Amino acid sequence: MKHNVSTLPLLKQTAKWLLPRLQQGDLVFLIGDLGMGKTTFTQMLLHSAGVQESVKSPTYTLFESYQSKQLSFIHMDLYRLSHPEELYYLGIEDILNNDSIVLIEWPEKGQGVLPIPQWSLSFTGNNLNRSLTITSK
Ligand SMILES: Nc1ncnc2c1ncn2[C@@H]1O[C@H](COP(=O)(O)OP(=O)(O)OP(=O)(O)O)[C@@H](O)[C@H]1O
Ligand SMILES: [Mg+2]
Numbered sequence: 001m002k003h004n005v006s007t008l009p010l011l012k013q014t015a016k017w018l019l020p021r022l023q024q025g026d027l028v029f030l031i032g033d034l035g036m037g038k039t040t041f042t043q044m045l046l047h048s049a050g051v052q053e054s055v056k057s058p059t060y061t062l063f064e065s066y067q068s069k070q071l072s073f074i075h076m077d078l079y080r081l082s083h084p085e086e087l088y089y090l091g092i093e094d095i096l097n098n099d100s101i102v103l104i105e106w107p108e109k110g111q112g113v114l115p116i117p118q119w120s121l122s123f124t125g126n127n128l129n130r131s132l133t134i135t136s137k
Contacts, residue, residue, distance in 0.1 A: 005132045006125070011037060014132055015044035018119075021136075024071065025099045027115065029107040032123025037130065038105045041121070042075050045103075049073070062090060065100070072100040078109035087113045 005011040022028070030038040043055040050068035055075065058064045063076040074095055081087070087110050095102060096115070107114055122133040 001134045003132045003134065005037065005041075005123075005130045006128065008040070011041055011130075011132070012044045012048070014134075015041055016048050018121075018134060019045060019048050022071075022101050022119070024101060026101050026119060027096065027117040028101065028103045028119040028121060029114075029117040030103060030105045030121050030123070031107065036123035037132075038121075038123060039077070041123075041132070042103050042105075046073055046075070063095065072098075074098075074100045074102045075105075076102065077105040079106045081106075081109040084110045084113040 003010070003014040003017070005014055030041065032038055039057045046055050046066055046068070049071050051066045051073070053066065055066065056064070058075055058077045059079055062078065062080065063074055066073045066075065076095075092113065104110070104114070107117070116137060118137050120135045123130070124133065125131045
């Protein structure tokens with residue numbers, strides 16, 4: 001499913017489209033170049049789900065956990081990962097097994113360690129014409 005996300009309101013609308021389709025335990029890959037909107041989309045999704053606290057880019061901490069009334073989320077950014085095997089030191093097995101919705105930016109960096117995701121979100125385009133293609137397993 002290809003969504004037009006050329007503006008922030010359209011991006012938010014797409015986050016609201018995806019939210020009711022997600023289930024606890026789902027793994028979500030966020031794929032796209034620097035600045036394409038992966039973190040912004042995650043912020044919109046989590047705030048739509050009722051997460052109150054601010055959602056910041058986990059580039060330095062690599063992951064952050066969030067809780068709403070009904071759902072729990074883990075947001076990861078693997079940009080700074082040097083080797084996929086470092087995921088084992090981060091406790092990736094526990095992260096994937098704790099029934100949270102796990103959203104991962106730069107999943108390419110974890111290739112070979114990360115399983116096939118339930119959802120793959122691909123951010124493409126340019127400033128004037130951005131698209132978000134959502135595929136599910
Ligand atoms: N669909 C959009 N429409 C308009 N502006 C957007 C859109 N998506 C993102 N932006 C803007 O682009 C900037 C960068 O977005 P963001 O940090 O979400 O990118 P990212 O994909 O997470 O990048 P990185 O790979 O560096 O983590 C933000 O200021 C955001 O407001
Ligand atoms: Mg980001």
